[in-house]
Amino acid sequence: MLRFTHLSKGYAQPDGFLPVLNDVSGEVARGESVALLGESGSGKSTLLHLVAGLDVPDHGTMLLNDISLTDASAQTWNRLRREHISLVFQDFHLIPTLNVDDNLKLQARLAGQLDLDFCNQLIERLGLTGLLHGLPGELSGGQQQRVAIARSLAHRPTLVLADEPTGNLDEQTAQDVMTLLIDCVRAANSSLLMVTHSPAMAAYLDRRWHLKAGELHED
Amino acid sequence: MKTERLTRIVWVNRVLLSHYRRHPLQAIFLLLGLTLGVALWSAVELINGHARTSYADAEQFLGADAHFWIRPTGENAAVSQQDYIRLRRLGFVELYPIIEARLQTREQDWLILLATDFMALPIADAQNNSSETATPFVGDALAFMTPPFQTAVPESLASELGINPGDQLTLTNGQRLPPATLQSRPQQGERLVVDMAAAFEVLNRDNFDYLGVTKLSASREQALRQALPEGLILTRNQQSLDLQELTDSLHIQLAAMGWLAFVVGLFIVFNAVRFSLWMRQATLTTLREMGIGLDDLALAIALEALFWSVLGTLLGGGLGFLLGNLLLPTVSSSLGSLYGAIITPTVTLTARHLLQAAIMTLLGVTVAVAGPIWLSARRSIRQQQHQTLDQQFQPRQLGVQSLSAVALLGLAALYYFQIDSVSDGFVLLALVLFGSALSLPPLLYGAFWLAARSMPASWWRLRWAMRDAFAQLPHLRIAMMALLLALVANLGVSTLVGSFRIAFTDWLTVRMSADVYVQSATLDADALLTQAPLKVQASHARTGLNLRWQDRPTEIRGVNTQAPDMRSLPLALSEPNALSQWAEQGHLRPILANEQVHHLAGVNLGESVSLPTDTGTVDFQVVGFFHDYGNPYYAFYLPKATVSQYWKNAQPMGLAIWLQDTNLQAFEPDLLDAGAEPGDWIDQRQLMSVALQIFERTFAITGALNTLTLGVAGVALFAALMSIHQQRLHQYAHWRALGVNQQEWLLIVGGPLAGMVMVTGLLAIPLGAVLSALLIADINIIAFGWSMPLNWSWHPVANLAILTTLTLILTGLTALWRVQRQLPNALIRLGGTA
Ligand SMILES: Nc1ncnc2c1ncn2[C@@H]1O[C@H](COP(=O)(O)OP(=O)(O)OP(=O)(O)O)[C@@H](O)[C@H]1O
Ligand SMILES: [Mg+2]
Numbered sequence A: 001m002l003r004f005t006h007l008s009k010g011y012a013q014p015d016g017f018l019p020v021l022n023d024v025s026g027e028v029a030r031g032e033s034v035a036l037l038g039e040s041g042s043g044k045s046t047l048l049h050l051v052a053g054l055d056v057p058d059h060g061t062m063l064l065n066d067i068s069l070t071d072a073s074a075q076t077w078n079r080l081r082r083e084h085i086s087l088v089f090q091d092f093h094l095i096p097t098l099n100v101d102d103n104l105k106l107q108a109r110l111a112g113q114l115d116l117d118f119c120n121q122l123i124e125r126l127g128l129t130g131l132l133h134g135l136p137g138e139l140s141g142g143q144q145q146r147v148a149i150a151r152s153l154a155h156r157p158t159l160v161l162a163d164e165p166t167g168n169l170d171e172q173t174a175q176d177v178m179t180l181l182i183d184c185v186r187a188a189n190s191s192l193l194m195v196t197h198s199p200a201m202a203a204y205l206d207r208r209w210h211l212k213a214g215e216l217h218e219d
Numbered sequence B: 001m002k003t004e005r006l007t008r009i010v011w012v013n014r015v016l017l018s019h020y021r022r023h024p025l026q027a028i029f030l031l032l033g034l035t036l037g038v039a040l041w042s043a044v045e046l047i048n049g050h051a052r053t054s055y056a057d058a059e060q061f062l063g064a065d066a067h068f069w070i071r072p073t074g075e076n077a078a079v080s081q082q083d084y085i086r087l088r089r090l091g092f093v094e095l096y097p098i099i100e101a102r103l104q105t106r107e108q109d110w111l112i113l114l115a116t117d118f119m120a121l122p123i124a125d126a127q128n129n130s131s132e133t134a135t136p137f138v139g140d141a142l143a144f145m146t147p148p149f150q151t152a153v154p155e156s157l158a159s160e161l162g163i164n165p166g167d168q169l170t171l172t173n174g175q176r177l178p179p180a181t182l183q184s185r186p187q188q189g190e191r192l193v194v195d196m197a198a199a200f201e202v203l204n205r206d207n208f209d210y211l212g213v214t215k216l217s218a219s220r221e222q223a224l225r226q227a228l229p230e231g232l233i234l235t236r237n238q239q240s241l242d243l244q245e246l247t248d249s250l251h252i253q254l255a256a257m258g259w260l261a262f263v264v265g266l267f268i269v270f271n272a273v274r275f276s277l278w279m280r281q282a283t284l285t286t287l288r289e290m291g292i293g294l295d296d297l298a299l300a301i302a303l304e305a306l307f308w309s310v311l312g313t314l315l316g317g318g319l320g321f322l323l324g325n326l327l328l329p330t331v332s333s334s335l336g337s338l339y340g341a342i343i344t345p346t347v348t349l350t351a352r353h354l355l356q357a358a359i360m361t362l363l364g365v366t367v368a369v370a371g372p373i374w375l376s377a378r379r380s381i382r383q384q385q386h387q388t389l390d391q392q393f394q395p396r397q398l399g400v401q402s403l404s405a406v407a408l409l410g411l412a413a414l415y416y417f418q419i420d421s422v423s424d425g426f427v428l429l430a431l432v433l434f435g436s437a438l439s440l441p442p443l444l445y446g447a448f449w450l451a452a453r454s455m456p457a458s459w460w461r462l463r464w465a466m467r468d469a470f471a472q473l474p475h476l477r478i479a480m481m482a483l484l485l486a487l488v489a490n491l492g493v494s495t496l497v498g499s500f501r502i503a504f505t506d507w508l509t510v511r512m513s514a515d516v517y518v519q520s521a522t523l524d525a526d527a528l529l530t531q532a533p534l535k536v537q538a539s540h541a542r543t544g545l546n547l548r549w550q551d552r553p554t555e556i557r558g559v560n561t562q563a564p565d566m567r568s569l570p571l572a573l574s575e576p577n578a579l580s581q582w583a584e585q586g587h588l589r590p591i592l593a594n595e596q597v598h599h600l601a602g603v604n605l606g607e608s609v610s611l612p613t614d615t616g617t618v619d620f621q622v623v624g625f626f627h628d629y630g631n632p633y634y635a636f637y638l639p640k641a642t643v644s645q646y647w648k649n650a651q652p653m654g655l656a657i658w659l660q661d662t663n664l665q666a667f668e669p670d671l672l673d674a675g676a677e678p679g680d681w682i683d684q685r686q687l688m689s690v691a692l693q694i695f696e697r698t699f700a701i702t703g704a705l706n707t708l709t710l711g712v713a714g715v716a717l718f719a720a721l722m723s724i725h726q727q728r729l730h731q732y733a734h735w736r737a738l739g740v741n742q743q744e745w746l747l748i749v750g751g752p753l754a755g756m757v758m759v760t761g762l763l764a765i766p767l768g769a770v771l772s773a774l775l776i777a778d779i780n781i782i783a784f785g786w787s788m789p790l791n792w793s794w795h796p797v798a799n800l801a802i803l804t805t806l807t808l809i810l811t812g813l814t815a816l817w818r819v820q821r822q823l824p825n826a827l828i829r830l831g832g833t834a
Helices: A044-052 A074-083 A100-111 A116-125 A141-153 A171-187 B002-022 B024-060 B081-089 B140-145 B155-161 B196-203 B218-227 B244-279 B281-289 B294-327 B331-339 B351-378 B381-385 B395-416 B422-453 B460-511 B525-531 B578-584 B595-599 B640-646 B664-673 B684-738 B742-784 B794-832
Strands: A002-013 A016-028 A033-038 A059-064 A085-088 A159-163 A191-195 A207-212 A215-218 B068-072 B095-104 B110-116 B151-154 B180-183 B192-195 B210-213 B232-236 B516-518 B536-549 B552-559 B571-574 B590-594 B608-613 B616-626 B634-639 B651-659 B681-683
Touching (some): A044 A159, A085 A141, A100 A116, A100 B002, B002 B024, B024 B244, B024 B294, B095 B196, B110 B664, B151 B155, B155 B180, B218 B232, B244 B281, B244 B294, B281 B381, B422 B460, B460 B684, B460 B794, B525 B536, B536 B608, B552 B640, B578 B590, B595 B616, B684 B794
Parallel strands (some): A033 A191
Antiparallel strands (some): A002 A059, A207 A215, B095 B110, B516 B651, B516 B681
16 A cells, blocks of 8 residues: 655755665555654654655655655645545644634545544544534643544545654553544554654554664564 | 535635634734725825815816906907807817906995806816716706806805895896805805806896916917907916916825835735734644645635735725715815806725725735745745744845845935936835835844944843844834835825925915906006005016927016015025026126926026027026926016017016005906906905915825824734734743743833834934935926925924824733733643643
């Protein structure tokens, strides 16, 4: 489903070129969940951003559903991000001026794939029923992240990319949110690639990748 | 695909607009800025239109609007109806007939009755083309022109004679005038006005005393001369107020001000839109993460911009309309009362006007939106995510701005020596204004940098305040530029209007210093002066002729150098003792020329002009140039004797009389006895006061406009302040937690603001002066060949300083109040999230 081969990426920095990813390859199957582990600065976010098309690799190829993403146009990437790839961030990225209900349906509406039954199912699963009419700013961090998760899954994307989704939450909340995320990803039959620092969290997922010195290893 | 994109755009717009639902104050400020900007611009446009109407109004003054007269040559002759109708049938619609009769009532009161053909009066110009199809005569006007007719009686005269509406005056011969209607219309003076048909009945005659002729081109004049039947002659009305050029000049100046208001509007719109976009930066980034392309985003933002522009245009246009009708106390009424015509209000909201306003706002919005969109197009989404909301002042941007400012101002300086058309002049103005506006942020930055450096370390609060200026500057930058331009516009308008007022008053005073002006073919001037020596203080009989010089119509006037209006003739440029040299007429034949000869014909002081005389070309040495506002022709003054020496065909050009006491009524019988006919003389005191009244009205409106301009800038400033404090609330909460008290906060936050406003205000003063100087001394000369003395006054500066300070205090206090109200909440959150 998702396959990337020989990806390389580096950044020009004041003290010279900094190679971040060095010829990394990997594959995620439909419905599979993968944890991405590594030290701070090892390039986890960089890899995630490349896969999401938010940044461009220096070398390498990518395939999603057997469609080549190498040299894909901005339009193609926009379409993919609308319909097939969802992002979940550490700091939620909710629209502060839309209420919870509108926030969680937004991505599905933009994709033109709003399925109200599935939305209601997600709302129930994520325990958002009583919060629908409030604004994101009035919710706790855990509640906000649950809204973000609902938003990313409402249109049943092919792939969910999550960058430390529980990084801002306390341990107990993090664990609850993580369980819900995995649960909902399964319900949507989506794949998940999740960056995390916590081996405990990684243990919930099907597979684990480690980034170290620009190289990707699986254990 | 199409509908899919459409729904997407709709959703993006809903997301974008949800911002305003949560922050209604920002929506209000955005709309307020737009609305006031449009209203301001509309107001200038309205004043412009009003000024034109006013000039036309002054020109329409019966007796003064005639540029020529057609008079019968013989004693006691009249213009027959047949001749009049024949001339009009020939296409000379510039003609209108006048009957002017002196009547005595049964009560022995002398009255002057004026009658004309109201249908023939050339008032179409003043109405614009708005009422072309509708007849201007409705209601009372109809009663005025149909039996039993009406007599329009000035209210002052009515109360003097004890006439009530409906009364009919009885004349000595038993004839009764039509029923009176009372009307206060300055143009009418103390005269009774009736329709021509009524006059025929009352006076038992069927002919006219003379015909008035409005402005004619040289070729029309020629054609009319040839078409005149035997017994009628065409003479130029020496006292006609040719206001066309003066109008055009004021129009150009106000047009420049209109553009300036436009630019202020643009800045305000720009500021508001930029800010609202900037507040939604995170939302925009999130939308892009969710697969909304830049094209979709740009389209959605453009739609939002369109929404605001349309709304702002409608509201602003509406406000401008209300304002216009409030400010212009029915221009139409003065015209209407003069001719008994009801004229559609001049202040109307035209589609063209609205369209212009829409274009203005759309332009501002587009320029504001284009920048951020272009920037995000160059950056990856990832870079945008890392953009911090707290934008710091970027030295690079500052450098670019300083360089552009220097470049623009340098260009302006070079361009100054090249301008030779009005549009060049406007380009120059634009360069100066934009250059100065751009130089403001670097100047402010420099000022604060210097202030911070020169402060001793122990003044830590003030130093903090100076540092805080750098945090405020990026957000206040545009608002300060808008304030600068508003102040400049304000000063510019005040100076212009002041200069115009003085120029106009001077012009009138010189031209109308005499009490009566008589232009009569039948008057025996010597008899008049010997017969009434006690009533006449001084007189001035001019002679003159018109010829062509340098391919332009040129007036040669023979004057009495000792007449009151010549002894102190104000000169724009002159050699020492010019007036006495000229009066004595030495061998160099000194001559006075109008300024137009200097500016348009390029003649300098002390140079000679060669004029065609009866005996060939003769050189005269120009010793002085007199102001001659609004005269499209060249003009030369010489002593009367010199004129008759060189030009045998010089004609008498009327007689100006200064009376011992200004009671003209008592002098009128003397005029009649000396052979003048009613209508041969003009009461100059009255003419002048009417003209001045009309202009005062225009000038009064500019006062209101000035306040409005500042109000707009005040709103821009206020909006900017509000938004800054909204964003910095968190920071203030930190300060409060650190123990900064309210006074300290006020100093740190308010000090820089006051400083910025002060620097801006100081910069506005020279800029306002430069602007008006360019308009008056350069552009006006290029356009018309005459200048006005620049009347710089500190009065508007002081007014502005007070107004600006009040605005500042008001906005500052409101901001303080809001921050105080929200701070407790922010303090609570401080513990929560940070
Ligand atoms: N836009 C950029 N320009 C220059 N260098 C960058 C840029 N983005 C990332 N880097 C550098 O690339 C390296 C990898 O960054 P990345 O954010 O992928 O690390 P990470 O593994 O996600 O770390 P963390 O766990 O702290 O989030 C870092 O050294 C970072 O400084
Ligand atoms: Mg990271």
